[in-house]
Each structure stands twice: as structure tokens, then as C-alpha cells.
Amino acid sequence: MALQLDILSSGFVQEMMKTTANLYRLGWDERNGGNISYLLKEEEVAPYLDLNAVIRTIPVKFDASALAGKYFIVTGSGKYFKNVIDAPAVNLGVIRVAQDGKNVELLWGLEGGGVPTSELPAHFMTHIARLAVDQEQRIVIHTHATHLLAMTFTHPLDEKAFTRTLWQMCTECLVVFPEGVGIIPWIVPGTNEIGEATAAKMHDCRLVIWPHHGIYGAGRDMDETFGLIETAEKAAQVYTYVQAQGGVKQTITDRQLKDLADAFGVAPRAGFLEV
Numbered sequence: 001m002a003l004q005l006d007i008l009s010s011g012f013v014q015e016m017m018k019t020t021a022n023l024y025r026l027g028w029d030e031r032n033g034g035n036i037s038y039l040l041k042e043e044e045v046a047p048y049l050d051l052n053a054v055i056r057t058i059p060v061k062f063d064a065s066a067l068a069g070k071y072f073i074v075t076g077s078g079k080y081f082k083n084v085i086d087a088p089a090v091n092l093g094v095i096r097v098a099q100d101g102k103n104v105e106l107l108w109g110l111e112g113g114g115v116p117t118s119e120l121p122a123h124f125m126t127h128i129a130r131l132a133v134d135q136e137q138r139i140v141i142h143t144h145a146t147h148l149l150a151m152t153f154t155h156p157l158d159e160k161a162f163t164r165t166l167w168q169m170c171t172e173c174l175v176v177f178p179e180g181v182g183i184i185p186w187i188v189p190g191t192n193e194i195g196e197a198t199a200a201k202m203h204d205c206r207l208v209i210w211p212h213h214g215i216y217g218a219g220r221d222m223d224e225t226f227g228l229i230e231t232a233e234k235a236a237q238v239y240t241y242v243q244a245q246g247g248v249k250q251t252i253t254d255r256q257l258k259d260l261a262d263a264f265g266v267a268p269r270a271g272f273l274e275v
Contacts, residue, residue, distance in 0.1 A: 007048040007108055008088060012040055012073050015222045016092055020081040028143045029081040035117035039127055039138035040071040045094065054105040062121035062192055065101030066128050076114040122195030129202040130218045137218055139225040144214040147236035152211040159183050160272050168251045169235035176231045178266040182208040207232055
């Protein structure tokens with residue numbers, strides 16, 4: 001058998017280490033909050049692992065048959081993002097969805113009996129939804145972005161109103177997420193119900209707000225997905241400052257937002273601009 005390369009040197013492990021460290025540094029993933037899944041191509045995994053060597057099989061509370069044979073690197077359940085950089089093999093795992101769709105096969109990591117994030121069903125459902133839109137979208141990040149979380153306590157939980165506020169807080173927002181944000185009701189985390197509600201929204205947008213909890217973001221690569229959430233969070237932070245300073249006195253108008261969209265060749269979500 002050919003000698004395998006060191007998986008810690010792989011681009012996908014390095015990206016997970018960098019991203020989890022940044023999310024913890026920003027204060028968005030306290031304790032064991034937050035989770036990430038990264039859909040990998042077989043040719044990305046094969047140089048580092050014996051794909052026939054399954055360490056153990058782990059049940060999944062969701063029929064993931066639509067993803068059978070797909071590879072992912074995921075964060076572990078109960079794991080702290082701040083520890084990933086020092087112990088990636090304990091806090092991360094490379095898994096393959098079994099052909100029956102009811103289990104995943106652990107190929108690396110999650111040492112000490114660890115299991116994938118409890119939000120794995122929600123991640124899988126989101127991947128299925130986004131792949132139906134764009135086959136290149138391979139990243140799903142769930143994080144507790146501070147100012148977006150705070151906004152869900154003070155701002156109407158209406159997708160149009162919430163999106164318009166974010167677009168008006170920072171000029172680049174409409175360009176970065178012209179489809180706006182989705183918002184689901186408060187639902188117990190770790191359940192298929194929250195995954196189904198999130199995936200339903202993910203057919204139309206890449207950002208979904210979990211009120212009083214956090215946000216889900218999806219994208220083609222780690223930088224794009226991290227940047228997507230980061231941009232929405234920056235707008236929410238500006239909104240917080242604006243409210244603290246006495247509220248809006250002037251803003252970007254709908255006409256200006258439409259001109260912005262035209263200039264950058266993006267299509268704002270239908271019905272969200274009143275022009």
C-alpha cells in the first residue's frame with residue numbers, strides 16, 4: 001500500500017483549523033458553540049487516508065441517502081473551537097456517508113470516542129438544498145455571531161424588514177447577499193425539525209437566521225462562507241451602534257440600493273426593494 005501523506009498538512013484540515021480559530025477569536029463560538037461541515041471530493045481525501053479503513057460506524061438521525069458516498073470533514077459534538085488548532089484529530093473528523101444513508105463511516109479523527117456535531121442532520125439537509133442550487137457550494141458554517149444574535153431580540157423577525165435593515169447599514173451588503181436572509185422560528189437545536197426549516201430557506205438564500213441562537217451560512221469555499229457571515233455581522237454591529245446613537249436619521253434609499261445592484265450586476269430578492 002502506498003504511503004499516505006500527513007493529513008494535518010492537507011488544505012481541508014488547515015482551513016478548518018484556521019476558521020475555527022478565527023470564529024473563536026471573534027467571540028462567536030463560545031464553549032462548544034458552533035459547527036462546520038466541509039464537503040470534500042474523493043480525490044482530495046485519497047492522498048491522505050486509506051478509504052477502505054473505516055475506524056467505526058456512527059448512526060445519524062436523518063436519512064442522508066442523497067449524500068451516500070460523499071466525504072466531509074466536520075467539527076465534533078461537544079468540542080471547543082479554541083482547541084481545534086492544538087488537537088485537530090480529537091476535535092475534527094473525516095466521515096463518509098454510508099450507502100444506507102443512516103450511518104456515517106469515520107475515516108479519521110474524533111479520537112477518544114467523539115462523534116460529529118449534533119447539528120449534523122441540519123448540515124446534511126443544508127448541503128442537499130444548496131447543492132440543488134449550486135454544485136460547487138461545499139461549506140456550511142453555523143456560528144453565534146454576536147450582533148446578529150442581538151438583533152433577533154430587538155428587530156422585527158420579518159425577512160424583508162431584517163434584510164433591508166442589513167442592506168442599509170453597509171453599502172457592500174446588497175452586493176454580497178442580494179438574496180437577503182432567511183429567518184426560521186425558534187426551534188430546539190439538534191433536531192430534524194430545525195434542519196428541515198433551515199434547508200427550506202436555503203433553497204432561496206445562503207444565510208439563515210436562527211432567532212436568539214445564531215446563523216447558518218453556506219458557500220463555495222471557506223473564505224466566501226466566512227466572509228458572507230462576517231459581512232452580515234458587520235451590518236448588524238453598525239445597526240447596534242446606530243440604535244445606541246439614537247436611531248436612523250438618514251440611510252441608503254431603495255433607489256440607491258437599486259442603482260447599486262445595477263452597477264454590480266446583482267439581482268435583489270424580488271419584492272424587497274420598493275422601486
